[in-house]
Amino acid sequence: MEGKNNTRRxxxxxxxxxxxxxxxxxxxxLALIEIIYGRIQSQAKQEQIAVQEDIQEENNAQIVKxxxxxxxxxxxxLPDIPLQGDISDSGENKSADNTTAxxxxxxxxxxxGSTDTAENSTPEQTVTNDMQIVFMGDSILDNVREYxxxxxxxSQACNARVYNMSIGGTTAALMTDExxxxxxxxxxxxxxxxxxxxxxxxxxxxxxxxxxxILKECDFSKTDYFIIxxxxxxxxAKIPNSQYDNNGELRNIDAPHTYVGALDxxxxxxxxxxxxxxxxIISPHYCQFFTKDAYVGDSYSLDYGYGKMIDYSLLCGYVxxxxxxxxxxxxNTIMDSGIDAYSADDxxxxxxxxxxxxxxxxxDYASRLINADFRKNE
Numbered sequence: 001m002e003g004k005n006n007t008r009r010x011x012x013x014x015x016x017x018x019x020x021x022x023x024x025x026x027x028x029x030l031a032l033i034e035i036i037y038g039r040i041q042s043q044a045k046q047e048q049i050a051v052q053e054d055i056q057e058e059n060n061a062q063i064v065k066x067x068x069x070x071x072x073x074x075x076x077x078l079p080d081i082p083l084q085g086d087i088s089d090s091g092e093n094k095s096a097d098n099t100t101a102x103x104x105x106x107x108x109x110x111x112x113g114s115t116d117t118a119e120n121s122t123p124e125q126t127v128t129n130d131m132q133i134v135f136m137g138d139s140i141l142d143n144v145r146e147y148x149x150x151x152x153x154x155s156q157a158c159n160a161r162v163y164n165m166s167i168g169g170t171t172a173a174l175m176t177d178e179x180x181x182x183x184x185x186x187x188x189x190x191x192x193x194x195x196x197x198x199x200x201x202x203x204x205x206x207x208x209x210x211x212x213x214i215l216k217e218c219d220f221s222k223t224d225y226f227i228i229x230x231x232x233x234x235x236x237a238k239i240p241n242s243q244y245d246n247n248g249e250l251r252n253i254d255a256p257h258t259y260v261g262a263l264d265x266x267x268x269x270x271x272x273x274x275x276x277x278x279x280x281i282i283s284p285h286y287c288q289f290f291t292k293d294a295y296v297g298d299s300y301s302l303d304y305g306y307g308k309m310i311d312y313s314l315l316c317g318y319v320x321x322x323x324x325x326x327x328x329x330x331x332n333t334i335m336d337s338g339i340d341a342y343s344a345d346d347x348x349x350x351x352x353x354x355x356x357x358x359x360x361x362x363x364d365y366a367s368r369l370i371n372a373d374f375r376k377n378e
Contacts, residue, residue, distance in 0.1 A: 139168030
């Protein structure tokens with residue numbers, strides 16, 4: 001009995017070894033097949049690369065031959081592509097509190113900006129635009145002028161030739177120490193820009209800025225839209241929002257030194273000079289204010305004594321209402337730009353100035369308003 005058991009045990013061991021050997025042999029065969037297949041693939045790839053190199057060499061040789069045979073085209077005949085869109089600023093910008101402006105690049109440095117004048121281009125190079133837009137504003141329009149600046153984005157969306165006369169840090173109204181005197185004008189404000197366009201004042205004060213260049217080159221009579229964007233600096237500079245206080249009492253201050261008075265005077269002067277042009281007024285957008293790193297309030301809470309910034313925005317709408325007969329349009333950024341307390345982290349880089357995303361949102365609605373008005377019969 002014991003011998004039979006040993007025999008069975010021996011048979012089982014032999015069978016196990018046979019299976020093990022068979023498995024190992026199978027793995028060896030698979031490995032060998034994989035090695036051979038890999039070598040075949042490698043060889044085929046090398047042959048393919050060699051064929052592509054031969055073809056490329058033949059193509060290069062043909063190109064060289066063609067260039068040698070064709071002497072009809074010279075570098076001097078390659079056309080210059082005219083620049084389009086926004087016109088860049090130069091010079092020092094003044095600021096009010098935390099609305100400090102950046103020095104903007106010159107028009108020559110702005111490869112995506114507008115040409116200074118159409119006369120600089122040959123007829124073949126002239127870009128056909130559907131409309132002409134003149135911007136007047138502060139650092140919201142001035143800080144970033146190319147690629148994704150607000151004025152540039154609007155120029156692209158509306159196929160418009162743009163003249164950006166914005167100067168960072170400026171206000172709509174005259175500052176306290178600035179007098180409404182044509183003979184001795186010193187203000188870079190909205191009223192200064194408007195009266196410079198109309199030829200009422202000496203424009204030398206604008207020469208350090210792109211506005212000075214535009215004043216000499218732009219035919220303002222061809223303007224389809226004047227866009228006016230001010231208010232944040234008026235609020236921060238503690239300029240009264242109007243001649244009347246919250247009780248309806250008349251303040252001891254003349255209209256040009258107030259936000260409402262300056263907007264109203266600018267609209268009237270522009271409409272009288274260019275009655276067919278539209279005037280878009282852009283209200284101050286939602287802002288958050290900080291002292292160093294401390295939050296001190298927003299458009300709905302901070303008050304310097306002449307009302308909260310939301311009051312400036314609301315009065316901006318009031319000015320538009322009383323000037324409906326003067327081709328005035330209103331862009332209510334508080335309601336329509338998408339910039340608010342919920343989107344502030346994405347749209348505001350310092351509580352005031354716009355991020356790239358904020359500029360796109362801001363410009364998008366303005367462009368829709370302009371296109372809807374300009375193309376309403378299409």
